[in-house]
Amino acid sequence: MTGPEQDVLAKRFEQVRPHLRSVAYRMLGSLAEAEDAVQEAWLRLSRSASPESAAIDNLAGWLTTVVGRICLDVLRSRTSRGEEPLEARPVEPVPGDSTDTPGPEDEALLADSVGAALLVVLDRLAPAERLAFVLHDLFAVPFEDIALITERTPASARQLASRARRRVRGAEAAPRPDLVHRHRIVSAFLNAARGGDFEALLEVLDPDVVARADNGAAGALATLRGAALVARQAATFAQFAQSAQPALIDGGVGVVARVDGGFRVMLFTIPDTRITQVSVLTTPAALARLDISVPALP
Numbered sequence: 082m083t084g085p086e087q088d089v090l091a092k093r094f095e096q097v098r099p100h101l102r103s104v105a106y107r108m109l110g111s112l113a114e115a116e117d118a119v120q121e122a123w124l125r126l127s128r129s130a131s132p133e134s135a136a137i138d139n140l141a142g143w144l145t146t147v148v149g150r151i152c153l154d155v156l157r158s159r160t161s162r163g164e165e166p167l168e169a170r171p172v173e174p175v176p177g178d179s180t181d182t183p184g185p186e187d188e189a190l191l192a193d194s195v196g197a198a199l200l201v202v203l204d205r206l207a208p209a210e211r212l213a214f215v216l217h218d219l220f221a222v223p224f225e226d227i228a229l230i231t232e233r234t235p236a237s238a239r240q241l242a243s244r245a246r247r248r249v250r251g252a253e254a255a256p257r258p259d260l261v262h263r264h265r266i267v268s269a270f271l272n273a274a275r276g277g278d279f280e281a282l283l284e285v286l287d288p289d290v291v292a293r294a295d296n297g298a299a300g301a302l303a304t305l306r307g308a309a310l311v312a313r314q315a316a317t318f319a320q321f322a323q324s325a326q327p328a329l330i331d332g333g334v335g336v337v338a339r340v341d342g343g344f345r346v347m348l349f350t351i352p353d354t355r356i357t358q359v360s361v362l363t364t365p366a367a368l369a370r371l372d373i374s375v376p377a378l379p
Contacts (some may be wrong), residue, residue: 087127091297094123097141101148105266107215110200118151128199149216149230156208201248201328201337201344201373206245213238214245249374263334263351270356271325271336274318282312287355294359294361311359321345321361329374337373346371 105115218223273281325336350358
């Protein structure tokens with residue numbers, strides 16, 4: 082391939098780079114690894130460059146398939162090494178180049194578009210399930226193309242996506258009325274915490290509410306008792322609440338948030354109309370014991 086043809090191919094690649102990074106991030110949950118996967122896709126394209134490469138009509142689709150294969154290899158490598166789940170891994174900075182250096186704001190924007198709860202759930206899927214769900218459900222890649230990547234039949238690829246979809250969305254087709262009720266109370270708590278609204282917090286907290294948070298030390302908990310004392314911690318809750326998103330946790334309503342490069346989970350006990358217990362979990366050991374799914378709640 083001549084220099085001008087190579088330049089044209091490079092320009093076309095740069096046009097689809099943001100899409101490829103988005104695909105890779107949802108597959109891998111790491112901006113650094115996502116950028117590496119995209120760069121590897123470019124290297125493969127440029128190494129095999131030919132006049133026919135420059136003439137590929139659907140270059141985005143072709144490269145999405147290549148990135149999918151690369152990400153699947155990374156996920157399988159993680160599984161074979163027994164690598165720790167996402168909540169135990171710090172978010173890595175994305176490497177840039179001389180013309181475009183993504184910073185923390187890029188990381189935050191992309192992370193918010195995915196959702197902390199979804200990232201945690203995706204990280205618990207088998208590699209082929211994750212690929213099928215991400216490519217088909219999030220990026221509308223046909224099952225025929227997914228089948229080629231996973232070396233399965235289209236019907237088998239469809240089953241992978243269906244199985245992943247059930248795990249992501251939870252077993253229940255419709256939320257139970259009590260879950261909807263609790264979700265509304267949790268939402269009211271988060272809205273009040275975001276605004277530092279002391280009176281609104283008192284409205285949703287039981288007078289004898291107990292709040293516990295692990296502090297990273299084995300078995301050590303910080304405990305607060307009483308609605309007034311817990312509500313006064315609104316400023317502490319605010320950072321958590323800003324990025325918190327609802328999730329079904331062990332069959333109940335909770336929230337998952339990205340804080341300080343990791344994940345935190347907040348669990349709520351709501352026997353009737355007020356919150357009687359709040360638990361904040363941050364350690365990988367505590368999070369690994371939770372069954373988290375993304376709910377379809379109003």
